[in-house]
Amino acid sequence: MHTSDDPLDSVLRPPPDETPSRQRCGRRGRRRHGGKKRIVRLLLLGQSESGKSTTLRQFQRLYTPTPFREERILWRAVIQLNVLKSARTPAGPGSAASASTLALAAPNAYTAHAGPSSPSYHGADPYDAGYNSAGGYASPGCADFGGTSVPVFRNGVGDYAAGPSGALAYHYQLQQQMQHAQAQSQSRFANAPPPIPNGVRSSSPPGANGSGNTIPLDALKLALLPLRHVEALLIARLVPTAAGEEEPAYLPGSTLASTSTGEPGDLRVAGREVEGFGCGPPPPHALPSPSSASPPPSDAADAQIQPTLHACFPAMHALWADPGVREVLRTRKVRVEEGPGLFLDDLERVTGPRYLPTDGACSFACAFPCFLFLLGAFSPCSPPTLARSLSSPAPRSYRPLLPSLVIALSSLIVDLMPILTPFPTDDVLRARLKTVGCPSTRSRWRSPRAAKQAPSGASSTLGGVGVGAVRMAMGAPNRNAATLELTRFFFLFFLATWVPFFDDVDAIIFLAPIAGFDQVLAEDKTVNRLEDSVLLWKAVCSNKLLAGVDLVLFLNKCDILEKKLEGGVRLVRYVRSYADRENTFEAVSQYLRSEFSAIHREYSPNPRKFYAFLTSVTVRSPPLPFLFTWSAILMRTRAQDTATTGGIIASVRDMVVRQHLKQLKLL
Numbered sequence: 001m002h003t004s005d006d007p008l009d010s011v012l013r014p015p016p017d018e019t020p021s022r023q024r025c026g027r028r029g030r031r032r033h034g035g036k037k038r039i040v041r042l043l044l045l046g047q048s049e050s051g052k053s054t055t056l057r058q059f060q061r062l063y064t065p066t067p068f069r070e071e072r073i074l075w076r077a078v079i080q081l082n083v084l085k086s087a088r089t090p091a092g093p094g095s096a097a098s099a100s101t102l103a104l105a106a107p108n109a110y111t112a113h114a115g116p117s118s119p120s121y122h123g124a125d126p127y128d129a130g131y132n133s134a135g136g137y138a139s140p141g142c143a144d145f146g147g148t149s150v151p152v153f154r155n156g157v158g159d160y161a162a163g164p165s166g167a168l169a170y171h172y173q174l175q176q177q178m179q180h181a182q183a184q185s186q187s188r189f190a191n192a193p194p195p196i197p198n199g200v201r202s203s204s205p206p207g208a209n210g211s212g213n214t215i216p217l218d219a220l221k222l223a224l225l226p227l228r229h230v231e232a233l234l235i236a237r238l239v240p241t242a243a244g245e246e247e248p249a250y251l252p253g254s255t256l257a258s259t260s261t262g263e264p265g266d267l268r269v270a271g272r273e274v275e276g277f278g279c280g281p282p283p284p285h286a287l288p289s290p291s292s293a294s295p296p297p298s299d300a301a302d303a304q305i306q307p308t309l310h311a312c313f314p315a316m317h318a319l320w321a322d323p324g325v326r327e328v329l330r331t332r333k334v335r336v337e338e339g340p341g342l343f344l345d346d347l348e349r350v351t352g353p354r355y356l357p358t359d360g361a362c363s364f365a366c367a368f369p370c371f372l373f374l375l376g377a378f379s380p381c382s383p384p385t386l387a388r389s390l391s392s393p394a395p396r397s398y399r400p401l402l403p404s405l406v407i408a409l410s411s412l413i414v415d416l417m418p419i420l421t422p423f424p425t426d427d428v429l430r431a432r433l434k435t436v437g438c439p440s441t442r443s444r445w446r447s448p449r450a451a452k453q454a455p456s457g458a459s460s461t462l463g464g465v466g467v468g469a470v471r472m473a474m475g476a477p478n479r480n481a482a483t484l485e486l487t488r489f490f491f492l493f494f495l496a497t498w499v500p501f502f503d504d505v506d507a508i509i510f511l512a513p514i515a516g517f518d519q520v521l522a523e524d525k526t527v528n529r530l531e532d533s534v535l536l537w538k539a540v541c542s543n544k545l546l547a548g549v550d551l552v553l554f555l556n557k558c559d560i561l562e563k564k565l566e567g568g569v570r571l572v573r574y575v576r577s578y579a580d581r582e583n584t585f586e587a588v589s590q591y592l593r594s595e596f597s598a599i600h601r602e603y604s605p606n607p608r609k610f611y612a613f614l615t616s617v618t619v620r621s622p623p624l625p626f627l628f629t630w631s632a633i634l635m636r637t638r639a640q641d642t643a644t645t646g647g648i649i650a651s652v653r654d655m656v657v658r659q660h661l662k663q664l665k666l667l
Ligand SMILES: Nc1nc2c(ncn2[C@@H]2O[C@H](COP(=O)(O)OP(=O)(O)OP(=O)(O)O)[C@@H](O)[C@H]2O)c(=O)[nH]1
Pocket: 046, 047, 048, 049, 050, 051, 052, 053, 054, 055, 339, 340, 341, 342, 429, 430, 431, 432, 433, 434, 435, 436, 471, 472, 473, 474, 475, 556, 557, 558, 559, 560, 615, 616, 617, 618, 619
């Protein structure tokens, strides 16, 4: 009998009814196929909201584009709930001061915990650090690479807890109110503000909202009421019943996303075999179930959700665009735009009646300059012709030059396009779907290039690249540790729960969201996000079971980091060892990269392959014709290698496959 209370030991212990031979067979079956290892596995690790799922979706977008595209529609509900969650972002700690953009607009009957009883939402912030929906902002001077500092974070917890519980009960009442509310809301947009019932003066500067210096908060409150009902419907469909869950974590019907797997097989979870993972709906015991309130059939729910969101768009937009609301958010240091799943800037599109999440395919705005580019490249009046014509001694006629001038002009337009037109965004990559529970995704991708490299004798699956990504919920609700020590214990415990997957893994992609240097974990407000990543990274590097696994480090969310630094947030306030270095993106990212690399060198038991990239996994690479334009090059140089997510992922994949083929002496 085992008496050790070492969490690693207890987790690694086989189930009581497993004989050694059965265990060996099971593992061999998983690892080998026809005498060869059949799949190359990557494991994605990182703290909650580090970007694991998004990286996985990038893999899916790149290597299984068809199913990825087909499943776009399933993400609509997730994005709708993301919109509502952003709209309810708490705007300040403390019950008296707490407010949110939506809670602001909800009447007191529905805001027992959420909003101020007074519609006047100006108030002095008693804290010098605000917090956001993702988990909050840390007090300065708390994250240190030395690991000796004991962070003391000011508690940024608000009492924002307005659940949807009452919303369904009010459903019919709300529907009745909606028409009236919409009428009031519309009147605001017709530049004819109704008299404000409670006489509240707007916080907006005079004339800022285009309707004088008043903002009809009560009208907005009423107009936004139906969103409560929509939220309840979405939560019933997407949010697991587990206590404390608020975020969408369930994508019904997906074969790619977090709730299903692409490969039959078995997974060992904390010493138990979870069998039957395969295509189609996942087994009930392996998935979080949506809320117990039996959800209406999706068609019926859809018929209510999108039209209601569409109807509420003017009010939501008014609130989000209101300078007064922005001012409150700014003074309370709430940076909603840095939170996960933000679609408030795309409200009009996302709440459109026929909204379908984008997958980043070329839109017309992109296709037109691409067309011009190709025309320019293949036209007989191309720049060389232009040059020849200009250098010719023959008397010049400007007529033959005209087409060349047109081409030159269009080249210029193409060149400026990366700056003028934002590349089509990928809603699915930006959506926030929380990972809940244990490993939830295994997918397989095949690389034609790697298949070509495999010698003829090798099986086709050997040549193909398989990426088995196992995402773990390192975060809530399991990390409600009261102290840092306890958090560290949980941290080790969770690392231990990963260990059973490690023996099968060829490389680990570790994601460290470096933009979180001034934030705290959502699940434990005493832990700085950057410090948590550093701790986790140290544990991964030093783990003896992982000594032979290559490590790929993604220093992620560089786009947010860059904006944050440009906005004046200073790293040195949170990482004292940064001292008096420059507070620029280049300096900060290089510093963090070198610190993480140093940890790897110091803590790795054996030398092994290690690669570090600065990434923004939600950022798409520019479409091909733009790749070599000056402005695109300029943008890429500024953002270092962050704009080339696709390229990074492709090289990680190739690197791992090559390594794998080398090990098998096939290369
Ligand atoms: N701006 C920006 N957002 C990102 C980036 N990477 C991830 N995100 C967003 O951050 C949110 C969280 O990302 P996920 O991929 O769900 O994180 P995760 O590590 O899987 O989180 P858990 O499910 O909690 O384990 C999503 O809304 C992403 O769109 C990035 O590089 N830049």
